[in-house]
Amino acid sequence: MTHYPPIHLEDLGISFDLRRSKKRVRRSIIGQTERLDEHGKFWAIRHISLTVESGESLAVIGANGAGKSTLLKTLAGIINPDEGKIEVRGSIATLLQLAAGFNDELNAEENILLVGEFLGVRSSEMKKKVQEILDFAAIGDFAESPVNTYSSGMRARLGFSVATSVEPDVLLLDEVLSTGDASFREKSRARIVELMEKARAIVYVTHDLQSAAQFCTKAIELEEGEIVASGPTSEVIANYTEKMAKRI
Amino acid sequence: MTIHSSELTVGRPRPGAIKGIAASLSALVQRRRLIWYLANSSLRSKGSDSLLGNAWLVIDPTIQLLIYYLLIGVILRRPEPAFPLFLFAAILPWRWFTQALTSSTESVRKMGKVMQQIVFPQIVLPIAAIGASLGSFAFGFLPLLVLYLVYPDRITVWILALPLVVLVQLLWTLPLAILLSASNVFYSDIGNLVKHFLRLAFYLSPALFSYDKLLKAAESYPIVVQILHLNPMAWVLIAYRDLLYYGRSPDWFGLCVVALVSIPFTIFSIYMFNRLSPNFAKVL
Numbered sequence: 001m002t003h004y005p006p007i008h009l010e011d012l013g014i015s016f017d018l019r020r021s022k023k024r025v026r027r028s029i030i031g032q033t034e035r036l037d038e039h040g041k042f043w044a045i046r047h048i049s050l051t052v053e054s055g056e057s058l059a060v061i062g063a064n065g066a067g068k069s070t071l072l073k074t075l076a077g078i079i080n081p082d083e084g085k086i087e088v089r090g091s092i093a094t095l096l097q098l099a100a101g102f103n104d105e106l107n108a109e110e111n112i113l114l115v116g117e118f119l120g121v122r123s124s125e126m127k128k129k130v131q132e133i134l135d136f137a138a139i140g141d142f143a144e145s146p147v148n149t150y151s152s153g154m155r156a157r158l159g160f161s162v163a164t165s166v167e168p169d170v171l172l173l174d175e176v177l178s179t180g181d182a183s184f185r186e187k188s189r190a191r192i193v194e195l196m197e198k199a200r201a202i203v204y205v206t207h208d209l210q211s212a213a214q215f216c217t218k219a220i221e222l223e224e225g226e227i228v229a230s231g232p233t234s235e236v237i238a239n240y241t242e243k244m245a246k247r248i
Numbered sequence: 249m250t251i252h253s254s255e256l257t258v259g260r261p262r263p264g265a266i267k268g269i270a271a272s273l274s275a276l277v278q279r280r281r282l283i284w285y286l287a288n289s290s291l292r293s294k295g296s297d298s299l300l301g302n303a304w305l306v307i308d309p310t311i312q313l314l315i316y317y318l319l320i321g322v323i324l325r326r327p328e329p330a331f332p333l334f335l336f337a338a339i340l341p342w343r344w345f346t347q348a349l350t351s352s353t354e355s356v357r358k359m360g361k362v363m364q365q366i367v368f369p370q371i372v373l374p375i376a377a378i379g380a381s382l383g384s385f386a387f388g389f390l391p392l393l394v395l396y397l398v399y400p401d402r403i404t405v406w407i408l409a410l411p412l413v414v415l416v417q418l419l420w421t422l423p424l425a426i427l428l429s430a431s432n433v434f435y436s437d438i439g440n441l442v443k444h445f446l447r448l449a450f451y452l453s454p455a456l457f458s459y460d461k462l463l464k465a466a467e468s469y470p471i472v473v474q475i476l477h478l479n480p481m482a483w484v485l486i487a488y489r490d491l492l493y494y495g496r497s498p499d500w501f502g503l504c505v506v507a508l509v510s511i512p513f514t515i516f517s518i519y520m521f522n523r524l525s526p527n528f529a530k531v532l
Contacts, residue, residue: 088258117282
C-alpha cells in the first residue's frame, strides 16, 4: 500500500465573495482592502502548502484575522477550497467550539446521542459511550434535565466530553484547552494529550504559545492569510515573539 | 461507517449531478435517526416554555377553526351544512402546508452555528422540519375526531384513503421545502415573502369556501379560473374535503397528476440543494 500523509495541502486558497456575505462581515473586512483581488473577492487564506505526516502535530499561530480558523474549517471539510488541492485522510474530529449541535430541550443523554448522529457515529456505538461521557463531564444529577437548565460551565464540560469521546485519525483543535474550572481544565488537558497520542495527525490553532511548544512538533505562522514562517515549533515561536515584541 | 485511516475524507472530487442526488437520498436513509431527533426536539420545544405545554398542539388548530367559523360562518353567513367540519377538513392540511414551508425555510439558516463546526448532510434539515410539521398535523386530528362526534353521519370508509392524500401532499411539499431552505440561506428575505405568499395562497385555495363557489365567482375571468386549476394545493384540499366531509371518492386523476409532477420536481430540488450547499458554511 502506498503511503499517504494524513494531511496534504497544495496552494490552497479560500475566498469569500463579499456580495453574498452578510453585511456584518463586509464591514469588518472593509479596512483590509489589500486582501481583495481584482474581482472584489476576499482571500481569507491563500497559497497555503503544507504536509502533516503521520505522527506529526502542527501548531498554527498568528494574529487575529490571519486565517487560522478558516484553515481549520477547511481541513475539517466544512468549507470547500476555491483554489488549490486539499487531501485529508481518515476520520476527523474537530474541537472547534464546544457544545455544537446541542438542543436545549433535550437532556444530557439525548444530546449525546444527537451529537453522535450529527457526527455520523453509529448509534449503538454512541450508546455505549453515554455513561462514560456523563461521568467525565461530571454532570451528576442534572443528567436527566434539559440542557437549558445547565450552567455555562456544565454545558462546556458536556460539550468537551462528547467531542473528545471519539478517537479520530486527524484531530483539529481550536483553543479548547481552557474549559471550565481549574480541576476540569487539568482533566481535559490530560484527555487531549491522550487523544493526541492516539491520533495520527494533529493541527492545533492557538494563541497560547506555551502549550503549542509543549504539544506540537512543528509550527506555521499565518499572516494575512499566508504562511510567513514554518519549521520546528521552537524556532517559529521564537521568531514570532520577537516580531510581536518589536511591534509593541 | 468506520473510516479507514488512509481513506480520503476531505478533498474528494465533487460528485456529478446524478451521483450527488443518489448520495443525498442514501444520506437521508442513513441519518434517519438524526431526522427523528431534530423533528422530535423541535416539536417538543414549542410546548416546553408554555403553561399548557404540548396541549397547544391541539388547542392551536381548535382556536383557528373557531376564528374562521365565527368569521365566515356566523358573521358572513356563508355556512355549508356541518360547517365546522367543512372548514376543518381543509384548514387542517393547510396548516400543515404552512408550517412545513415556514419552518423548513428557516431550517438551514437556524443551524448555521452547527454547520460551522460539524460536517453532516445538510439535506436532513428541511426534511426534519417537514417531519416536525407532520407530527403537529397528526395532533390536529384529535379535534377532528371530536367534530365527528357532533356529526357522526359524516364518517365514511373513505377516511381510510386519507394516508394516500397525505402522501400526495407530502410529495408536493418536499421540493418546495428543499428549495426554500437552501435559497433562504442566501437571501433571508425569502422567509418573509413566503409568509405573505402563503397567506395569499390560502385565500386562493378552496379552504374557506367550496371550490365550486369559487369557480362560479371567477367564471367571467377565464385567466383566474386557469390559475385556480393550476394550484396543486387546490387539488389536495378538495381531496381532503371529499374524504372527510362529503365522504366520497376524491378525484384520483388530479391527485396522480400532482404526485407525478412532484417527483421530478423533488429530484430537481435536491440537485439545486447540492449545488448550493457547499457555500452554506461560508455565507452563514
